[in-house]
Amino acid sequence: MSVNNQLISTYSQASFPQKSEKIVGNKRKYRRYNWIFLLSLFLPVVTVGVFNIIVDPYDVFNTPNFLGINHSKPRKDNSDRLFKATDIIRIKPVTVLMGSSKTKQGLDTNYPALKNEQPAYNVGLNAITAYELRRYLEHSIANQKELSLAIVGIDFLMFNSFTKTRGSFAEYRLTKQYISPKDIIKVAFSLNAVLASKEAIIDSKKTSLDDIPYEENGFMPVLNPDPNQTKDKFRYAINNYFKSHAKYKLSTPLIELKKIVDLCQKNKIKLIVFISPSHATQWEAIRATGEWSTFEEWKREVVKITPVFDFSGYNSIASEPIHSGMENYRDNFHYTKKIGDLVLNRILDYREADVPDDFGILINPENIESHLVKIRQDREFWAKNNSNEVKLVEEIKQKYDASLN
Numbered sequence: 001m002s003v004n005n006q007l008i009s010t011y012s013q014a015s016f017p018q019k020s021e022k023i024v025g026n027k028r029k030y031r032r033y034n035w036i037f038l039l040s041l042f043l044p045v046v047t048v049g050v051f052n053i054i055v056d057p058y059d060v061f062n063t064p065n066f067l068g069i070n071h072s073k074p075r076k077d078n079s080d081r082l083f084k085a086t087d088i089i090r091i092k093p094v095t096v097l098m099g100s101s102k103t104k105q106g107l108d109t110n111y112p113a114l115k116n117e118q119p120a121y122n123v124g125l126n127a128i129t130a131y132e133l134r135r136y137l138e139h140s141i142a143n144q145k146e147l148s149l150a151i152v153g154i155d156f157l158m159f160n161s162f163t164k165t166r167g168s169f170a171e172y173r174l175t176k177q178y179i180s181p182k183d184i185i186k187v188a189f190s191l192n193a194v195l196a197s198k199e200a201i202i203d204s205k206k207t208s209l210d211d212i213p214y215e216e217n218g219f220m221p222v223l224n225p226d227p228n229q230t231k232d233k234f235r236y237a238i239n240n241y242f243k244s245h246a247k248y249k250l251s252t253p254l255i256e257l258k259k260i261v262d263l264c265q266k267n268k269i270k271l272i273v274f275i276s277p278s279h280a281t282q283w284e285a286i287r288a289t290g291e292w293s294t295f296e297e298w299k300r301e302v303v304k305i306t307p308v309f310d311f312s313g314y315n316s317i318a319s320e321p322i323h324s325g326m327e328n329y330r331d332n333f334h335y336t337k338k339i340g341d342l343v344l345n346r347i348l349d350y351r352e353a354d355v356p357d358d359f360g361i362l363i364n365p366e367n368i369e370s371h372l373v374k375i376r377q378d379r380e381f382w383a384k385n386n387s388n389e390v391k392l393v394e395e396i397k398q399k400y401d402a403s404l405n
Contacts, residue, residue: 049188057196059083059214060179060187062090072207075196076214080104080125081132081168082187084218085139086179091217092144093121098133099153101126102276102333106340107151109217113350117149122218129165130158130256135174137260141267142175150269151347152260153276154302156286156295159257161249221337227324234281234322237331238393241285242400248291254301261306272347274309274360275299277339280318280382282332284393287379296372299363307364309347310371314378315358317342322389 055070056063058079065071076083088096095117097107104124114120123136133152141147157163173180187193213220257273264271286295302308312318317339320328328339335343345351346360358378363371383390 045189048194052188052193052197055197055200057193057200058187060086060183067209068204070197070200070204071209072203072212073196073200073214074203075199077126077220079168081166081170082173082183084121084123084125085136085173086183087218088121088123088136088140089143089177089179091119091121093119093140093217094144094146095120095149095151096123096137096140096147097121097151097153097218098123098137099276100124100128100155100158102155102278102335103153104218104220105222105330106277106335106337107153107219107344108221108337108340109215109219111341111344113344113348120149120217122220124153124218124220127163127166128158129163130154130251130254132165132169133158134256134259134263135171137263139174139176141263141269143177147267147269149272150260150264151272151274151344153274153343154257154308155276156298157245159251159254159298160245161251162247163244222330222334225330227326230324230326231322233331234279234392235396237333238281238285238396239400241282241333242289242397246289246400248289248294250294250298250301254298254305257302258305271306272309273302273306274343274347275302275312277311277317277335277343277359279320279322279329279332280314280386281322281389281393283312283314283318283379284390285332285397288393288397299372300368303364303368307362309343309360310363311343311346311360313358313375314382316356317359319382319386321386322392 053061054063056065057070057073058076059073060083063070095109095114097103097109097120099107101124104122104126107122107124109120109122121140123140125132125136133154137150137152140150170180170183173183211223213223215221261271263269286292299308299310317328320326327336329335342355342359346355361371
């Protein structure tokens, strides 16, 4: 081997360890940078998730609520389709009280008439459709095979073919025994969840415990209403009815109600169906849209499927004059717990002496026609004695019609 070759060989052998050490050092440095980069991404995400889980702005994780910290949750009500689905998974009720926001605000799951039907849960949902009603019943059955009683409040509005499910409704979260990973991501890591948590903390500092509407079992009575706003609430709610339901088409032949009846029969669940109460001005609003005959036809179709307690009409409860100290209704649509207790008394045969005779008539194919005639007669009597309220509805309808031109 020449002297030059020997020198090159010696140099290569000497420099190779140096290069290897340099490469290893660079790899370690890159690995450290990668870890720092990943942690810089991961830690904020974890922090956000932990923060939202602790505050729990939608009451999905059942995190403890602390007075002045996270006891008030302003965005919870508009997420009722989410948190009530998870509550059903956790509580596994043997009794469900189902329906619209009327049920949610009016029927108390802890009322003595339900003492032997616990745990009971109020599955009332804002602006629920008949389809959603059936799906949440299926969700309840999937999580409690011993479900024994379903009390279902139905409304004319639920069966309007033009009414669509709200955007917060999600098929993927129903009939499962666990919280969907998609919902976990949504309520733990989203920007909306962060904003909801921030709102909850701020609102908890200024809201007393007495002003928190939701109870543990889904019941949400209206607390401390401002009596000076009563008439404005009626005006707003009546106008909102015209906006949402001036156009009406009956979903025939009430397929979803038939499915609910079949579900209960198949699973040996006692089913009690009732037509929810509303103030007389709500029935006037239906008349003002020209859909009174459709309303009557809806009842005829209902009784073909199941007997039903009818709390609608111009009865002694619905005829309460609109004034600042109202006890029966918060607006034309929603009834109070006081009236909800009377509903439960009637349908559960509990303290029936407290219930007016004209409130909650059990109807079926045999008595439906005479019942409808009686309501028409009651309306004529009510209209003669409450001309101001008749005019109120007519004026709101005229203004609504004018707004369309």
